Structure formats: C-alpha cells, structure tokens
Amino acid sequence: MNKEKINRQQLIALEIEKIGATIMRNPLFVQGFSQKHHGFTTVGDHTLNVTIAGSKLAGKMSKVGFKVDRRDVIIGALLHDIGIIGRDKKYKNNYETGQRHGIDSAKEAAEIVPDLTPKQKDIIENHMFPVTPRPPRSVEGVVVTLADKWSSIMELICHYLIRKEYNADLRRAIRKRIYLKDE
Numbered sequence: 001m002n003k004e005k006i007n008r009q010q011l012i013a014l015e016i017e018k019i020g021a022t023i024m025r026n027p028l029f030v031q032g033f034s035q036k037h038h039g040f041t042t043v044g045d046h047t048l049n050v051t052i053a054g055s056k057l058a059g060k061m062s063k064v065g066f067k068v069d070r071r072d073v074i075i076g077a078l079l080h081d082i083g084i085i086g087r088d089k090k091y092k093n094n095y096e097t098g099q100r101h102g103i104d105s106a107k108e109a110a111e112i113v114p115d116l117t118p119k120q121k122d123i124i125e126n127h128m129f130p131v132t133p134r135p136p137r138s139v140e141g142v143v144v145t146l147a148d149k150w151s152s153i154m155e156l157i158c159h160y161l162i163r164k165e166y167n168a169d170l171r172r173a174i175r176k177r178i179y180l181k182d183e
Contacts, residue, residue, distance in 0.1 A: 012055050013174050019074040020051070024178045026112050029078070031085055038152060040159045043081055046151060048171045051077040053154075054147035061143065072140040073147075075116075076123030079109035080144055102128045 023029055033044030041049075054077040058068040083104030084097065090104065091097040106124040110116045119138050126136040127145050136142055151166070158166040165171075 009170050009173070012052060013170060013177060015055060015070065016048075016051055016074055016078075016174055017177050019071050020078045021178055023075070023078045023112055024174075028082060028085055028108065028112065030179075032082070035085055035087070037081070037084070038155060041155050041165075043084055045165075045171060046155065047078060047081055048174055049151035049155060049167050050080060050144065050147045052167050052170055052174075053077075053151050054144050057143050057147055057150075058140070061139070066139055068139055068143060069119075072117070072120055072123060072138070073143050075113065075120050076127070076140060076144045077147060079112065079120075080105055080124050080127045080148060082108045082112065082124075098128060098131050102126060102132060 029044070029047075032047060033042050035043045037043040037046045051074055054073045055070065058070045058073045061068050062070075081101065083106070084101040085108075087097055087101070091100060102125045105127075106116075106121045109121070109124050113120070119140065122137050123141040123144050126132065126134050126141055127148050129135040129145055136145055154166045158164055
C-alpha cells in the first residue's frame with residue numbers, strides 16, 4: 001500500500017472514531033459483531049463497511065461540488081441497521097426484516113443518540129430505498145443508501161469470488177482504535 005492510501009485510510013478511521021466512538025461503544029452496537037448478516041458477515045462488520053464507504057463517497061461528492069455533512073453520513077451509517085439486532089425475535093421473515101428494520105433502527109438510534117436530528121432519522125429510516133417505497137430526503141441519505149448497497153455487493157463479491165473480507169484491514173484498525181483505546 002502506498003503512503004497516500006495509508007494516510008487516507010488513517011484519516012477515515014480518525015474521522016469515524018471522532019464522530020462515532022460513543023455509538024460504537026454502545027452495548028447494542030457491540031452486540032452487532034456477534035449477529036450474522038447477509039449470511040456471511042456480521043451486522044457490526046457490515047455497518048463499519050457502510051460507514052467507510054459512506055465517508056469515502058461523501059468525500060468524492062464534496063470534491064465535485066455537493067454539500068455533504070459528513071457527520072450526518074457517519075451517524076446515519078453507524079445506526080442504519082441497529083434495529084436489526086435480534087432480528088430472529090423481531091421479524092417473521094426476510095421480507096418483514098427488509099420492510100421494518102429502517103423504522104426500528106431509527107427508534108433504537110434515538111435511544112443511543114438522544115439529540116438525533118430529523119435528517120439523521122430520515123437517513124436511517126429510508127436507507128432501504130428502493131426496497132421500501134420512500135427515498136431518503138437528503139444528499140446524506142442518498143450517500144448512506146448507496147454505501148449500504150455498495151457494501152452489500154462488495155461483501156458478496158469478496159466472500160464468494162475473491163475469498164477475502166471487504167475492508168478487513170480498515171475495519172480492524174477502527175475496531176482497535178475504539179475498543180482497545182482504553183486498555
């Protein structure tokens with residue numbers, strides 16, 4: 001890896017840590033690393049993938065003139081699937097999970113982040129578009145929605161075709177910074 005890429009990855013990890021450390025230390029969020037998601041990853045790892053992809057996409061969009069609030073992207077991405085934790089006890093099937101977990105995630109998010117903004121709530125509730133009929137209402141919501149789809153596809157490709165984990169090194173670096181920092 002060249003120096004520029006390492007520095008970019010370090011900046012992404014630092015940004016996610018600065019904005020999201022409190023969220024990532026929440027017990028419900030931590031529980032996500034123990035729950036399978038999409039058959040071969042975990043909710044926690046998928047969430048970090050979405051957050052990384054969202055941060056990168058927000059940066060690229062800013063460079064071409066879009067005004068993107070990176071804080072809203074990171075908070076929305078970190079909490080977009082928090083309501084899916086315990087899915088086997090909450091939902092009857094995958095269809096119901098897909099339809100309902102955005103709303104349930106927004107409710108859980110409001111418990112974790114008491115000052116959750118209406119925009120952040122919308123990002124979380126509507127990240128499943130077009131599976132659910134209502135699109136996100138902000139650029140940041142579109143970023144998280146795209147990052148979610150991109151990450152799901154990359155996780156699938158990496159698992160089945162490349163046989164390696166998507167974003168593994170950067171996810172490990174973020175987890176190490178968040179969970180081992182106090183030790």
